[in-house]
Amino acid sequence: MKSRAYAALAAKTDLVPYEFERRELGSNDVALDISYAGICHSDIHQVAEEWGPAIFPMVPGHEIAGIVTAVGTKVSKFSVGDKIGVGVFVDSCRACESCQKGLQQYCVEGMTGTYNGLERDGKTVAMGGYSNNFVINEDYAVKIPDNLPLDGVAPLLCAGITLYSPIKHWKVKPGMKVAVMGLGGLGHMGVKFAVAMGAEVTVLSHSPNKQADAIAMGAHHFVSTKDPANLTPLTKNFDLILNTVSAELNINDYLNLLTLDGTLVVIGLPGKPYEVHAGTLLNGRRSMAGSMIGGVPEMQEMLDFCAKHSIVSDVEVIKADYINQAYKRTVASDVKYRFVIDASTI
Ligand SMILES: [Zn+2]
Numbered sequence: 001m002k003s004r005a006y007a008a009l010a011a012k013t014d015l016v017p018y019e020f021e022r023r024e025l026g027s028n029d030v031a032l033d034i035s036y037a038g039i040c041h042s043d044i045h046q047v048a049e050e051w052g053p054a055i056f057p058m059v060p061g062h063e064i065a066g067i068v069t070a071v072g073t074k075v076s077k078f079s080v081g082d083k084i085g086v087g088v089f090v091d092s093c094r095a096c097e098s099c100q101k102g103l104q105q106y107c108v109e110g111m112t113g114t115y116n117g118l119e120r121d122g123k124t125v126a127m128g129g130y131s132n133n134f135v136i137n138e139d140y141a142v143k144i145p146d147n148l149p150l151d152g153v154a155p156l157l158c159a160g161i162t163l164y165s166p167i168k169h170w171k172v173k174p175g176m177k178v179a180v181m182g183l184g185g186l187g188h189m190g191v192k193f194a195v196a197m198g199a200e201v202t203v204l205s206h207s208p209n210k211q212a213d214a215i216a217m218g219a220h221h222f223v224s225t226k227d228p229a230n231l232t233p234l235t236k237n238f239d240l241i242l243n244t245v246s247a248e249l250n251i252n253d254y255l256n257l258l259t260l261d262g263t264l265v266v267i268g269l270p271g272k273p274y275e276v277h278a279g280t281l282l283n284g285r286r287s288m289a290g291s292m293i294g295g296v297p298e299m300q301e302m303l304d305f306c307a308k309h310s311i312v313s314d315v316e317v318i319k320a321d322y323i324n325q326a327y328k329r330t331v332a333s334d335v336k337y338r339f340v341i342d343a344s345t346i
């Protein structure tokens with residue numbers, strides 16, 4: 001299947017128009033026309049080869065929303081014309097305990113990434129969503145409810161599920177005090193989900209100018225972390241802290257904000273290890289945990305939850321020829337709150 005895309009032809013280079021062939025539709029596959037593809041910070045890391053050796057040419061993009069154009073003979077989940085979403089992975093071993101539990105993101109063999117990797121045949125290079133079309137096994141795609149706009153949905157497939165999954169796992173509910181560290185593409189989804197689940201939500205942000213946005217998204221409190229003294233009154237305050245910050249910081253300052261049995265979940269990926277004082281964990285039986293995207297059943301559950309609560313990502317829709325500029329602005333945190341490529345401009 002012929003495909004138009006934007007690709008990085010080598011590490012650390014600008015993305016340029018690129019054409020290639022996707023694999024043909026298999027009996028369990030679905031073909032889709034991509035409507036929108038979100039720009040995730042991990043796309044930028046991989047194009048820059050900051051996460052180890054990468055495969056070039058690389059078509060990034062793992063926040064994909066589109067319309068089904070063809071289905072294989074054995075497909076039962078989708079019909080032509082359905083709205084469909086694709087996230088961070090397109091396959092996994094299907095046999096391990098994680099896969100059996102629908103937690104494909106934790107597959108013991110490693111999930112098969114949507115791009116910058118080989119598909120499970122061991123030879124087809126996976127090409128991502130900065131493209132006009134896509135082919136995927138139906139088991140790894142999700143249905144997008146009809147009432148949700150595709151541009152705002154695209155970032156839900158990575159940024160959204162990355163926050164939805166820990167919010168569900170740690171059972172956020174009314175009466176809980178939840179803090180979201182960082183108000184970016186990830187954090188703003190955490191605010192929306194935690195608010196929708198009835199928690200009292202505080203945004204802890206380095207950027208005081210984001211206060212109005214945080215409150216508009218439903219946050220109940222906003223605390224600027226520019227002055228660390230602002231954190232002191234919040235000591236032993238939160239049941240759950242969702243840490244979306246990838247910049248280096250003193251994690252103990254934040255662990256101290258957890259109440260008895262509270263958990264700080266690491267979602268952002270800093271370059272250096274955290275230095276955790278054991279005493280900070282012991283005092284209050286606190287936990288520090290991690291969470292990575294979400295599995296296929298949870299992605300579907302999230303989209304259905306979003307349909308019910310009218311939740312989508314705040315997006316800036318761009319044309320494909322703006323991708324390189326959007327990368328620079330994403331690195332500078334100058335986006336409200338996710339860039340989404342209009343795939344009709346590719
Ligand atoms: Zn992502």
Ligand SMILES: [Zn+2]
Nearest residue numbers: 093096099107
């Ligand atoms: Zn597996």
